[in-house]
Amino acid sequence: MRRVLAAFKIALRALFRNKTRAFLTMLGIICGVAAVITTVSLGQGAKAQIEAQIASLGQNVIQVGSGSVTRGGIHTGWGSAGTLTIEDAEAIQREIPGVVGVSPEVRTSGQVAAGNANWFTQVLGESADYFSIRQWPVALGEPFTEQDVRSVNKVAVIGATVADQLYPGEDPIGKVIRIRNAPFIVVGVLASKGFNMFGQDQDDVVVIPYTSAMKRLLGQTSLRSIIVQAAGPEIIALTQQQITELLRQRHRITPDRDDDFTVRTQQEIAERATEASETMRNLLAGVAAVSLIVGGIGIMNIMLVSVTERTREIGIRMAVGARGRDVMLQFLIEAVTLSAIGGALGILAGVGASKWLTYSQGWPTATPLGWILISVCCSAVVGILFGFYPARKASQLDPIEALRYE
Amino acid sequence: METNAVIRLEDIHKVYQTGEVEVHAVRGVSLEIRRGEFVAIMGASGSGKSTLMNIIGCLDRSTRGRYLLDGTDVSELDRDELADIRNQKIGFVFQGFNLLSRTTALENAELPMLYTHRRLSGREQREHALKALELVGLAKRAHHHPNQLSGGQQQRVAIARALVNDPALLLADEPTGNLDSQTSIEIMGVFQRLNDQGITIVMVTHELDIAHYTKRNVIMRDGRIVQDVQVEKRLKADEELERLRREQQAVQLAP
Numbered sequence: 001m002r003r004v005l006a007a008f009k010i011a012l013r014a015l016f017r018n019k020t021r022a023f024l025t026m027l028g029i030i031c032g033v034a035a036v037i038t039t040v041s042l043g044q045g046a047k048a049q050i051e052a053q054i055a056s057l058g059q060n061v062i063q064v065g066s067g068s069v070t071r072g073g074i075h076t077g078w079g080s081a082g083t084l085t086i087e088d089a090e091a092i093q094r095e096i097p098g099v100v101g102v103s104p105e106v107r108t109s110g111q112v113a114a115g116n117a118n119w120f121t122q123v124l125g126e127s128a129d130y131f132s133i134r135q136w137p138v139a140l141g142e143p144f145t146e147q148d149v150r151s152v153n154k155v156a157v158i159g160a161t162v163a164d165q166l167y168p169g170e171d172p173i174g175k176v177i178r179i180r181n182a183p184f185i186v187v188g189v190l191a192s193k194g195f196n197m198f199g200q201d202q203d204d205v206v207v208i209p210y211t212s213a214m215k216r217l218l219g220q221t222s223l224r225s226i227i228v229q230a231a232g233p234e235i236i237a238l239t240q241q242q243i244t245e246l247l248r249q250r251h252r253i254t255p256d257r258d259d260d261f262t263v264r265t266q267q268e269i270a271e272r273a274t275e276a277s278e279t280m281r282n283l284l285a286g287v288a289a290v291s292l293i294v295g296g297i298g299i300m301n302i303m304l305v306s307v308t309e310r311t312r313e314i315g316i317r318m319a320v321g322a323r324g325r326d327v328m329l330q331f332l333i334e335a336v337t338l339s340a341i342g343g344a345l346g347i348l349a350g351v352g353a354s355k356w357l358t359y360s361q362g363w364p365t366a367t368p369l370g371w372i373l374i375s376v377c378c379s380a381v382v383g384i385l386f387g388f389y390p391a392r393k394a395s396q397l398d399p400i401e402a403l404r405y406e
Numbered sequence: 407m408e409t410n411a412v413i414r415l416e417d418i419h420k421v422y423q424t425g426e427v428e429v430h431a432v433r434g435v436s437l438e439i440r441r442g443e444f445v446a447i448m449g450a451s452g453s454g455k456s457t458l459m460n461i462i463g464c465l466d467r468s469t470r471g472r473y474l475l476d477g478t479d480v481s482e483l484d485r486d487e488l489a490d491i492r493n494q495k496i497g498f499v500f501q502g503f504n505l506l507s508r509t510t511a512l513e514n515a516e517l518p519m520l521y522t523h524r525r526l527s528g529r530e531q532r533e534h535a536l537k538a539l540e541l542v543g544l545a546k547r548a549h550h551h552p553n554q555l556s557g558g559q560q561q562r563v564a565i566a567r568a569l570v571n572d573p574a575l576l577l578a579d580e581p582t583g584n585l586d587s588q589t590s591i592e593i594m595g596v597f598q599r600l601n602d603q604g605i606t607i608v609m610v611t612h613e614l615d616i617a618h619y620t621k622r623n624v625i626m627r628d629g630r631i632v633q634d635v636q637v638e639k640r641l642k643a644d645e646e647l648e649r650l651r652r653e654q655q656a657v658q659l660a661p
């Protein structure tokens with residue numbers, strides 16, 4: 001133990017003597033660790049943001065889409081198959097006890113106009129439950145009602161962006177909006193939600209009763225999807241299962257055949273969305289890890305030079321009784337100290353860079369503690385790994401030959 | 407059992423293999439050195455003195471032969487055991503000093519204690535090293551770096567380092583090779599005092615007058631011992647220094 005302490009002292013002193021070189025050697029590790037920490041922080045921040053946005057889809061939401069996601073191995077588009085009907089939606093509402101809200105959904109996009117202004121936007125056909133399921137209140141006016149849906153009324157609730165485009169500086173409530181030339185009355189303006197995780201403007205939307213959309217705009221009888229809200233998180237899985245059973249029965253699907261619809265929980269949607277960002281993050285972290293290895297090679301290089309330069313010193317130490325192990329320890333500690341200090345500085349730099357990105361670019365970042373620990377361990381391991389070869393080389397020197405070295 | 411020999415060499419050979427050529431540096435040396443002796447090994451350049459010294463100092467191994475140090479057969483020990491012997495039993499003074507250049511005299515003297523098994527606190531180490539420096543008359547320069555010291559002073563630091571672990575055997579390869587004659591005599595004075603205290607000393611030199619300060623002269627030629635004599639008219643370093651001083655004063659007073 002005392003010998004370890006002595007080796008530590010010698011190593012530190014040797015590093016201190018050559019500050020510039022020590023710093024330059026550390027730079028590789030510093031950059032590697034900083035890169036790892038920054039990418040992971042960015043990834044973590046993005047993940048947290050995605051999760052927040054998924055949560056904003058509403059609580060305990062289950063989506064039922066027409067068509068199976070993979071049918072016969074072929075990926076068919078969400079909602080393209082036309083297998084869901086209004087009766088399906090009504091059956092879910094009626095027969096499954098844990099369901100508190102249902103919104104049959106159709107979608108289209110098209111030109112909307114008011115006066116001289118017109119705008120291209122997305123049109124959603126939904127039920128009156130939609131606003132409560134998505135926890136999306138109106139900022140002005142009122143949402144449309146169940147009565148409006150039943151009576152196929154030509155009423156619309158418009159997003160904040162659409163309101164700005166069509167009615168700049170005016171109160172849109174009660175005004176006419178022509179959707180694909182069909183006149184609707186604006187009854188409400190939605191509260192602004194901003195951009196979603198894919199960079200889309202969520203306020204660029206017009207919501208109308210699904211009945212009106214199907215009859216007056218689309219002339220279709222099938223739904224794109226059904227949005228279902230369960231009473232609580234604990235019954236989501238059960239509700240998902242009940243919906244599947246109900247729809248299989250209603251669609252007369254024999255047990256040997258696949259579903260012609262897809263039931264997804266919010267959980268699954270969230271997982272799918274974070275999966276992509278996680279893959280990206282891991283890829284970047286991998287690249288950063290490679291730079292850590294490059295830093296390790298830098299350490300090995302300098303340690304080899306250092307061993308050669310200090311051959312005489314090694315000879316002297318051996319001549320007065322240092323064992324191979326003592327010399328090895330001295331150089332190993334030097335390498336590990338280099339990489340550990342480099343790692344610590346790298347963490348500081350990485351956390352600093354993340355904070356700066358948040359500050360200057362507005363990118364969300366979060367540095368997970370686990371990754372800091374991983375970086376510390378990695379850089380120590382890099383030091384041991386790449387310091388080992390030079391240290392062993394030093395320890396195997398012959399004392400007489402080392403002393404004779406010029 | 408086998409007398410009280412500190413060093414016992416039996417038919418030692420050393421062959422260097424440099425590429426195709428074999429250099430037979432030591433060819434069958436047998437030698438016995440007892441406790442308390444002060445031996446000078448002499449001979450022409452290339453006669454194998456340093457090679458033999460390195461073997462005696464456990465820095466190098468013989469190609470053939472047996473070497474008993476304090477009764478243990480050194481030829482059979484491994485690297486680590488040899489390192490321990492160098493650390494505890496032997497103090498080695500090199501011709502080129504071989505000090506660590508960026509550390510102080512005191513730290514140089516402390517160096518062997520970093521590698522001992524004895525448990526010494528930092529303060530005890532410091533005290534030991536200071537005592538060793540005092541012994542060679544250099545306590546005042548303890549905090550100087552080697553490049554701030556004269557050749558003689560550097561050699562004293564090297565001797566202090568060799569003495570710090572209280573070795574039974576002090577080995578020196580041309581300890582006065584780089585020094586002027588007065589400094590050389592001063593170093594011999596240090597050696598004589600250590601020898602009087604009971605330390606066995608073996609020293610290589612090619613200067614005949616330096617050899618007169620020792621008790622026994624061993625002469626080598628071509629890797630063999632050709633002569634082994636006791637010194638008859640042994641010089642005392644103190645007296646010689648006194649004489650030198652008087653002569654110098656006389657020169658200064660003369661005009």
Ligand SMILES: Nc1ncnc2c1ncn2[C@@H]1O[C@H](COP(=O)(O)OP(=O)(O)OP(=O)(O)O)[C@@H](O)[C@H]1O
Nearest residue numbers: 422423424429431450451452453454455456457458
């Ligand atoms: N490492 C080595 N490899 C090959 N030959 C060597 C080596 N060291 C010494 N020799 C040879 O061994 C012989 C003895 O060398 P050594 O250094 O022992 O002589 P020496 O008596 O100490 O000479 P000097 O008085 O010049 O120091 C010389 O011929 C030398 O060339």
Ligand SMILES: [Mg+2]
Nearest residue numbers: 455456457579
């Ligand atoms: Mg020599």
